[in-house]
Amino acid sequence: MQVQHLNQPTETSPYCSQANHPLQGCQQVTSPSPSQSNSVSRMALPETSKYSQGSVLDGVNPDLASERQTASFSVEKLTVWLDGGVEHTRTRRAVVEAIECDPVFSRENQYFQSQNERYEAAVRKAVHLHKKMHEMGWTEDGPEFKYIYRAVSGDIAFLLHRIFKRSILMLGSDQQIAKWIPLATQYQIIGSYAQTELGHGTYLQGLETTAVFDMTTQEFILNTPKISAMKWWPGDMGRSATHTVVFAQLYIHGKCYGVHPFIVQIRSLQDHSLCPGITAGDIGPKMNFEHVDNGYLLLQNVRVPRENMLNKFCEVQPDGNYIRRGSPQINYFTMTTVRISLLADEVLTRLMKACTIAIRYSAVRRQSKLMPGEQEAKILDYQTQQEKLLPPLAAVYAFHSINNYLQELFDRGYREIQRNNFDTLPELHALSSGFKALVTQYCTSAVEICLRACGGHGYSMLSGLPSLYTNILASCIYEGENTILLLQTARFLVKCLKAVSTGQPVPPSVTYLAAVKPGKCPAKNKSDFLCSDIYTEAYQHMAARLIISTAAKLQDLTQSGVKKHDAWNLCTVQLAQAAKAHCHYITVKNFAETVEKLKTEAGIQKIMKHLCDLFALHGIFSNAGVFLHDGYISGPQMDMVTSSYLDLLAVIRKDAVPLVDAFDFTDKTLNSALGSYDGQVYQRLYEWAQKSPTNTQMNPAYKRYLKPLLHNRLSKL
Template sequence: MALLETGKHWQGSVLSSVNPDIAGERQTASFSVEKLTALLDGGVEQTRMRRAVAEAIECDPEFSRENQYFQSQNERYEAAVRKGVHLQKKMREMGWTEDGPEYKYIYRALSGDVAFLLHSIFMRSISVLGSEKQVTKWIPLASQYRLIGSYAQTELGHGTYLQGLETTAVFDSSTQEFILNTPKISAMKWWPGDMGRSATHTVAFAQLYIHGKCYGVHPFIVQIRSLQDHSLCPGVTAGDIGPKMSFEHADNGYLMLQNVRVPRENMLSKFCEVQPDGTYRRLGSQQINYFTMTTVRISLISDEVITPLMKACTIAIRYSVVRRQSKLQPGEEEAKILDYQTQQEKLLPQLATAYAFHFIDHYLQELFNRAYREIQRKNFDMLPELHASSSGFKALITQHCTSGVEICLRACGGHGYSLLSGLPSLYTKILASCIYEGENTILLLQTARFLIKSFMAASSGQPVPPSVTYLAAVKPRKCPAKNKLDFLSPDIYTEAYEHTAVRLIRSTAAKLQDLIQSGVKKHDAWNQCTVQLAQAAKAHCHYITVKNFVETVERLETKAGIQKIMKHLCDLFALHGIFSNAGIFLHDGYLSGAQMDMVTASYLDLLPVIRKDAVPLVDAFDFSDKSLNSALGSYDGQVYQRLYEWAQKSPTNTQMNPAYERYLKPLLHNTLSKL
């Protein structure tokens, strides 16, 4: 740019103008971006509220993320705590409450790196699993931050397998206390957020023993640090587990307990209780202990998983219309990289996936709300379906979004690798989501167990939950499509997904039964089928996602061009899934080779259609520049200026070179003297 040549600085001035390459993309939108934003938010009023929350937070210098990419682990932790504390003050100032309508927009506006996220899970555990008396005692204290809570479930030796937890809680009827111990190194609590340096209390899960008999895993409120001076309580050993691949701002901790006594009323007792004489009373399903995890999984999907994919798509697509490279036609200027079919094929399916998952998130929220209402009435009938859905979708969505963010990063070439692009931190953060709150393979197998049970029930004419009624339906054996346009019919592709899901569930159920009938023990038979069971669970979740996207598009109003572009995205999402997993659709001849060619043709035809609207489609996600924190993804498209300007902020460019005096100078001077 001319400014570089003249040595002038462009701070603020040129950066306020919009790159003509990106401006041109916005002039040809086939739909109203503002109306699509309102649709994604759930209404104009929601958009207004979300923007108001974002503005209040982004205008407050305490929440600035300007130097985040240059901070050490300690600096990031301290900044996260500062923001966590300041947020409480801000909420009081603004009149926001944790059960108010603004609350769901706060975390998105903060864009991560804020402490006390486990505090809300601590509170949710007490709200869901605690008795009325416990809720009345603990929730006001936690709400006012007179204590800081954590959630201690995972152990050094056990994660997703709750029944295997080794921490013990032995009831002592003479003192009306539980004595908690982590009897060996593998029983140590390991990974809980906020525990390393911040938390004063935790909800700890332990095996309950009464008079020598084990009653399984139960949650207990345990104080781990003094409320006076923050020192560790007697019998408690705790600290930080050290640096990680991401989440450097979070003090993930370890916790060892040695004969730590907590009063009887500290066992969360809405659904089970221990009476003074040691009598154990169960008031609900044992599965309810998993309910906190289910609620965390569902909230994590929207906050921690879909949002990063939307951000990555925004950054990569905006960059791809500003970055020019090579020539599509001789004699012309270099082409925008988004004009290459290969770049479209990398990025546009990720964009369609972000929309598909945004809509499945709504589906899961509704399922959760219905189930929660029933649980409040002590009706646990919906728990199996909710557990299976939250498990399977957590696995499917985190896997696809992680892969999508990585594709976006790589699609930005060398600049994507720079932390200043915003993409590496999105990637390392989202990668963790495949592991925490349930490792994905184990979660898919939980879903598969539910699917096999449901298939057996449906086969014998018994009623099954709504999400799996399709298992009872008998459909045609072959796809009826005659040409590539037939594959733009939602009925055609939805039926292909349904057929594949049923086939994989049916064939795996048959294999299981054959093994058991041939004398193989049940658990061995299950282990021999787990690869196919996980595949069946993925196919089920993929089918529900496609079906839900189709139904969402059908409900949209036809005006403002939104339904049309959403139909294109839905088609692209569905056809990309068939194109990428051709084997499972071709396996039993449901699709022929010729039909797979039609799928490919229709899929590739959609790319240039959606490419025209790619920038408006990411604009509709409505992330501010501060929220994206990306030199590549800003609204104005001034990529190169911003990269150079941000690089100047690195402390390495203002400090003395620490290696010069000790290493470089002797090296250079020795070399010179020898010459």
């Protein structure tokens, strides 16, 4: 049975037979404001912004249409700013259009698939993507590549293949790159990345897999010495990969030289059978990612040639002589790059989607009455709903800015590493670790808030929110468990504080530790807390105080005779708190600086200033204790913060829907019955529910259980 929309669409996109998502354009629901019209015409973007998803004028829920009518800024202009320029927006939309018009990439009925169906579909899409890229002329170093996985937006295999290649590019010699990268690029081999073990994850120094150099055969012999050393969790390992980068403890003449990466073949290129000495398979069902064949790997006297140790920075010569070039931490550099790309490509995108779904739904869901005698109110009009959804929305924009900051830092650092200058590694490692922890933890909590803010319908898989939540939850664990990462950042901060105290230079992100001034917050009234200097200094003071006080406690413990490692353990809760405070401060400072640079974009700057203020004040409001602790902010000032924070909710609420529209997600990308551009929530929920196999199959329980139960009772009656 098909349910007809109350307002059945009469047009579809000129690009696809099925529509996708109008941002702003001539198929828009309501007339754009003059500023929007001027902006769009000035930029002369292709009309891909009209990719309608079966929604035209009268097909859009009036409650959602009215939200777009009064935007205080040009949505299109904000989209372009988020993308980094008109050309980027044009390229991204072209990639999305090409992907979504291809039926192989369809996500229809994905929520009803079994694990095997999802895995097979993910592999099919990955294989087809390789063909598609060739057909479209897209390359991995071309402008389109960064948008492909956002466009595919869902189950796709071989993501660890990208990390396999990145490891070789980062850690391999020119000869190794020349040998392996063409094979991997043409998918003549499929790679994985085997680092995590059953017994060890983030603590890489504790990995137990061994690689012993056999000088007589010029080979490394790799072994899994015990059950805890078995590689566990690598994606694409369970059923797909032919090769993997294995991290193992290197032994030469009985001496251990620490963890190093080795390229190991695990499956035959002829029939995909496991190679001699290899035991591998799938680790079983998980909370999500059922399309990914996360695997296990056991190695028994597996021999690889000496040339298979990635040796750009470390090399074992034929005579067994070990040569190191640069920092020993360079072998972990791949993980630094993965963490930075993870934030933009996966974590932030998922929060953007969750905010889009929850805010659009909250603009059409009506519940209870604000005023007696009036119709039921939009739930977005309730302050409590605004307080749930608008801080995560502000965080999206804050973390977007910090991602740009990290990417620039990484690019500079990588250029220096290419020149064999490793001075930037400590700061880069510390910031990538700390921000991975802060952003994933915040975004995971925020996605859960979005889900719960949608009530019962948010719990439905068809809302798209449960899969967003279970996917983003995993990000708190993989690529480094967050607590461990925060402590790595804390160790960097303590070292920098010590350097500052002795007058040594420190990296730019921690120079504020050399300029700590005692004092009180100078705010006199609540409007003062809308001054970025006021709240940025409050964050700086708070971060510096936590770092200094925790370092002092650490020093006091060691001076009193407590062993260093015991003293560290006794301070870890406060050390993690200090690391998080440092990253929070950098985020607020960076967001405020980003807003300041928008002076030439007055319309965007105003709403970005509101979002920056909200993000900063929400952090103070939610963590009042650390700001009140030493009296830097007083009780009355905290009341001012609360008042300004709550006032901002009502201001930003007016632009909430346009702010998520600016993310420019198509309906196919969102794959949500609650979050579609047209806001036809209830019709879409019912239509999608009809696709469930349980509604077309014979009830398996009726004949065996229900029928005897019902007939037995009827006979007694």
